[in-house]
Amino acid sequence: MIQTALAIRTASIDTDSDIRLEERIEAACARVAPLWPLKHFVAVNPFLGFTGQSFAATAATFERVVRTRILMPRAFYRKALDQGRIDDAALAQALQLHSEAGLDLDGLKRALGSDAPPGAPPAVVATVAEVLDRLATGDRYVSLVSFMIDEISAFCASYFDEGQANWQNPARRLKPYTAWRTLAIYDRNPEVMGIAGFRKTVAALPRNPVQAIAVIVERLGIPARAVEDYLVRALFDLNWSAYARYVGWSAQLEGRRDDTLVELLAIRLAWGFALFEARTDAAFRAAWAEAMDEAAKLPVDHRLDERPELAVDVILQEAYEIVFRRNLVGQLAANASAQRAARPAVRPAVQAAFCIDVRSEIFRRALETACPEAETIGFAGFFGFPIEYVPIGHFRGGAQCPVLLKPAFIICETVKDADAVEEAEVLGLRLLRRRVAKAFKSFKVSAVSSFSYVETAGLGFAAKIATDSAGVTRPVPSPVIDGLDPDIAARVSPRIAPGQLEGRPTGFAGTQAVDMAEAVLKAMSLTGPFARLVLLAGHGSSTTNNPHASGLDCGACGGHTGEANARVAAAILNDAGVREGLRKRGIDIPADCWFVGALHDTTTDDVKLFDEQDVPAGLAADLARLKTALAQAAHLARLERRALLGIKDAVSVDDAIKARSRDWSQVRPEWGLAGNAAFIAAPRSVTRGLDLSGRAFLHSYMHEQDRDCRVLELIMTAPMVVASWINLQYYGSTVNNSAFGSGNKVLHNIVGQLGVLEGNAGDLRVGLPWQSVHDGKRFIHEPVRLNVFIAAPEAAMDDVLRRHPGVCDLVVNGWVMLHSLGDSQETIRRCVEPGVWTEVQGVLPPLGRPLLGDPNP
Structure with a gap:
């Protein structure tokens, strides 16, 4: 039963208590690690909020x-x-x-x-949901805990939706807690499932999320020393907390404050409070009182002798x-004897820089075997260029840099040696393709046309399904070029010269390019001697039907493939003006040295070279030798990876591994960074x-x-x-x-x-x-x-x-x-x-x- 007479007493909460509570909320929220969305899924330390204490103490926590x-x-x-x-x-x-x-x-x-x-x-600090679980002997459906998580998750899915839903959440323009509260006071589902007075409980809570948390903590009788742990437990009960933490993390990088995680915490506590208010039976109240007595006796995390x-x-x-x-x-x-050998003063035949990614270690060894005179280099796959890369036909791009950084430069694609008419045609083609694809998707999933579409067009996909299953065709478009004419695609390149995009400066102005080039070369310990060809190889992965595909791409590039950074770095280091500026700063790149951007596909181990047409004619023989060595290295790398992929010796390893990248049913196209x-x-x-x-x-x-x-x-x-x-x-x-x-x-x-x-x-x-x-x-x-x-x-x-x-x-x-x-x-x-x-x-x-x-x- 709802006892509205003793419900909300926000005025009784003094200022000091408010400050202490806000500090505990902030500390609890800091414990949650962010979760990046699928379009740029990157690895995150799940214990990020606990690194201030020891590994053993964290295990206890x-x-x-x-x-x-x-x-x-x-x-x-x-x-x-x-x-x-x-x-x-x-x-x-x-x-x-x-x-x-x-x-x-x-x-x-x-x-x-x-x-x-x-x-x-x-x-030690139980939630209302856990006490209900105990009383229901672990049956989450009887205790309604599973229902609570489902309901909160459904709200979050509709509120945070990035374009998947056809019908948007009508309250998503409001802040999360306000949006949820606006909908919850009309939602009868909880009461149908047995949570008596759910709507009245929610309506009686304060409109401010922090005030709502304060009231709930007070009404539940959480001991003061256990409040932070109670909040932590509530946050970790719901994985959507990780996405809310990402929203706040992104805002912080832009210099803004975002309280999405606090708002979600208020929603989670409000649900728990509604469960609490709906259970007035003696068994639950006695169990809750016992839980709060235990919470007043918190142990010390680092005392392993207590556990x-x-x-x-x-x-x-x-x-x-x-x-x-x-x-x-x-x-x-x-290997110490090899370590003592000084770096050879002679000029290497070729230098190849790869990402520090563990998958590159295999390929680097393979390349050094295929081409012993090659010198390989390891460096973060964004090559020191924190850029936002904007493809032709787009006005916003992805952050091609580690998630710890904010892009410092905007780089746009352009069609090399194209006049305004030709570039406008390419732009129009990209825009038209996107509009057609969007319209076709809307048609397929709309309520009116979905059934008739399937009935009339379904059989037409039979051949495509068969060829996709046999690995003859790809279930999704190739990730290389977005449907451009091959001649035009070969001329698409990054524009490093200064420019404008919707009022935003793009490219590198003044000494920025020279400054970046100097910093990158020094960070790579690449200041000479320089080979005639220097390969800068970003990396990405080819998979199909894989929601976490971006997690196999380059984490240093923010969960994107790394060719954009490699091509930008190569373009800058090949620029005559940049080289002249570097020479004045003590870094002399010879005139016959050329940088080539590339992409290492970590699923197939193929290496694609970009802008080959720009390589000077005098380096044609060097380029041919490099391509041969890369092909040999790819084969050696596939042979090494074959065992873990379960490919039998009798099978052609090259064909088998490439087939995995096209197989829509393959759950392990590669092992990533395992x-x-x-x-x-x-x-x-x-x-x-x-x-x-x-x-x-x-x-x-x-x-x-x-x-x-x-x-x-x-x-x-x-x-x-x-x-x-x-x-x-x-x-x-x-x-x-x-x-x-x-x-x-x-x-x-x-x-x-x-x-x-x-x-x-x-x-x-x-x-x-x-x-x-x-x-x-x-x-x-x-x-x-x-x-x-x-x-x-x-x-x-x-x-x-x-x-x-x-x-x-x-x-x-x-x-x-x-x-x-x-x-x-x-x-x-x-x-x-x-x-x-x-x-x-x-x-x-x-x-x-x-x-x-x-x-x-």
């Missing part, structure tokens, strides 16, 4: 607050012990790291022999990673000749050229952080896919063009599909935190850590393991905290055992 695990099942560690991937020495070292747990080696092994209790323990079962699993995870790290350190140390485990910033000589099995991010870095350590600072604050995001997204999607992943991709349905549901209802799913980390029989991704190795003085890295608290938190709290590579690379030390480094003894695995290879031999 998730267990007691969110009721979920961030560790593997104990059977995983038991199997690892049997396989030798955990040993007594590693267990003993892990026990020393967590001496507060009060365990010894024998006790740890006894615990390892038995499984931890099934299921997550009850949360012996959790302590066992944290220590086992540490031991598992210690053995992995020992093997990797041994591998690097064994297996990533290391980030190495050093000269290529440190890793050249090592088989890192596509598990290492490789960033070229020569400290002797970085006298002011600005490049080192850039590496540690950008690529290293992004690599940790990728690593921890794969970690989370592996250890607990139901909480941090997106489940079975076979069941995915796109919602609002921004995310997926698993099935036809339920909550928004986050993270990676199960098929991205598991092949149906075993894990392909190995859950280890990122191991970072940088060839730079420890004092210089200490200085960066002290000036960047967020990066320091990642290192000190164990989210990444930062190591220094000494002058000879035979001595490798790990950073415990700024100024404190400890030597790591590397041990090579027994002969025949993989080093960074298959995690499940």
